[in-house]
Amino acid sequence: MIRGYFYQPNSSRVQESTARLSDSRVAIYAGDECVYETTPEALSVSAHLPGQASELIFADGARFVPLDTRYRWPFQRRNSALLARLESNLALIVCALVATPVLLYVLLFKLVPTIAVTAVQAMPEAVVEQMGQQSMVLIEQTVLSPSELSGDQQQAVRDLWHETLSQLGLSTDKYRIDLYRSDHFGANAFALPHGQVVVTDELALRLTEHPGALRAILLHEIGHVERMHSVRLASQAAVASIAIAMLVGDMDIVAEVVLGSGSALMDLQFSQNMEWEADNYALQQLERLGYSGEDFAQALESLALLDEEQAQSWLKYLSTHPSVQQRIEHAKNYASSP
Numbered sequence: 001m002i003r004g005y006f007y008q009p010n011s012s013r014v015q016e017s018t019a020r021l022s023d024s025r026v027a028i029y030a031g032d033e034c035v036y037e038t039t040p041e042a043l044s045v046s047a048h049l050p051g052q053a054s055e056l057i058f059a060d061g062a063r064f065v066p067l068d069t070r071y072r073w074p075f076q077r078r079n080s081a082l083l084a085r086l087e088s089n090l091a092l093i094v095c096a097l098v099a100t101p102v103l104l105y106v107l108l109f110k111l112v113p114t115i116a117v118t119a120v121q122a123m124p125e126a127v128v129e130q131m132g133q134q135s136m137v138l139i140e141q142t143v144l145s146p147s148e149l150s151g152d153q154q155q156a157v158r159d160l161w162h163e164t165l166s167q168l169g170l171s172t173d174k175y176r177i178d179l180y181r182s183d184h185f186g187a188n189a190f191a192l193p194h195g196q197v198v199v200t201d202e203l204a205l206r207l208t209e210h211p212g213a214l215r216a217i218l219l220h221e222i223g224h225v226e227r228m229h230s231v232r233l234a235s236q237a238a239v240a241s242i243a244i245a246m247l248v249g250d251m252d253i254v255a256e257v258v259l260g261s262g263s264a265l266m267d268l269q270f271s272q273n274m275e276w277e278a279d280n281y282a283l284q285q286l287e288r289l290g291y292s293g294e295d296f297a298q299a300l301e302s303l304a305l306l307d308e309e310q311a312q313s314w315l316k317y318l319s320t321h322p323s324v325q326q327r328i329e330h331a332k333n334y335a336s337s338p
Contacts, residue, residue, distance in 0.1 A: 002066050004053075006035065009061040019056065019064050021074065026056065028064055036062060040075045120231050128231055132194030139198075143184035149201050154179050157204050160211055161197075164218060167289050175222065179204060187303060191221035193230040206302060212291060213299035216282050216331075220296070223281030229274045279327060283334040293334035300328045 006017040006028050017030045026043065028036040038058060046055040054072060056064040147154060161177040174195040182188070187202040197218065207214040224230065283293050304324050 001029075002068070002071060004064055004066040006030065007063040007065070009058070017064070019066075045073055045075075115235075120228050120235055123231065123235075128228075129194045131231065131234065132192040132196060135192055136196060136198075140180075144180040144182050144198070146181065147179040147201055148181050149179060149204060153204065153208070156208075156211075157199060157214070160215055161218060164215055164289075168222075168285060170222070175225070177218075189217050189221055191224045191230070193225070193228070193234075195225050197221045197225075203303075207299065210295075210298060210302065212295035213302060215291070216286060216296035216299050219282035219285045220278045222285075223278035224274070226281060227274070227277050229278065232274075233271075275327075279330065280334075283331060287334070293331040296334075297328045297331035300324055300331065304328075 001018045001020050003016075003018050006015045007013070008015075015030045015035065017028050017035065020027045020029060024039060026038055026040055027034050036058070042059050044057045046057060051069055053066045053069045055066075056073070058064075149157075157179060158177060162172065165172055165175055175197070176195065177197045177199060179199050179201065181201045185200050185202075187200060187206050189197065189199045189203055191197045199214075199218075203217070204214070207217075279296070282296055286293060286295060
């Protein structure tokens, strides 16, 4: 007989009782009265935690909690007992504490990016299109407002855009440009996964007298699309979240990630390698079109001169990216590279 407490199903009532075991049944007695009876196959045992009693959990929700926290039920699975011993082993606990950060680093920074690249390569165009459109709807509703540039100013930007696409042989069906005013983004330009590029009024106005610099920025954004950086980052975030959800056992996170992957793009920041890739794409195309990397350097220098209160610029998200000065020097020297 095992002394303990019996918790009635769907009730806060608790009784001091004893559990009596046989090969074919488990009976709970309060004094001499049998208040509950079942077979071992119709119940489960809670996972063992050091210092905690192993509870009997019945099919209808009733529970029996032994007074002796060290007691193990004879029908308790052997692997539960093994797990209990492992959880009580100090050396293994220390090893787990050391190994966990290492495993998380390998998972999130090595394995996840590799999986994301593979996933992007196999991703249908329709999915990329939907991600871009979903993101644009959210961004447009929250941080963008109609452009206040004059018709001539907007047309000048569009003419530069279409001229650049034509010279590079890029599809006007895939790539499109839109102008908006944005207090949130300030002087900025950004590209969405499906090829839509947004230029803010502030950026267009700042580079009105420097169309070559604006062309360089537009090529940089096209580079992000061509290298599928947004999709790669969204895939990495999704894969990492799913992996963590599986580790912690909360699979509800998975649904949230899948449903919200498109809208998450507005908050993603490109990595250093991705920024260098986009810079080099812009510089390669400028050279191909007969222009100089000085145009890109000029764009960076112009935006770097923004006052601190106007820091919401194209350089806003570069705190973890290559330094502006490094990028300027790279652009200036690119023209002299073979």
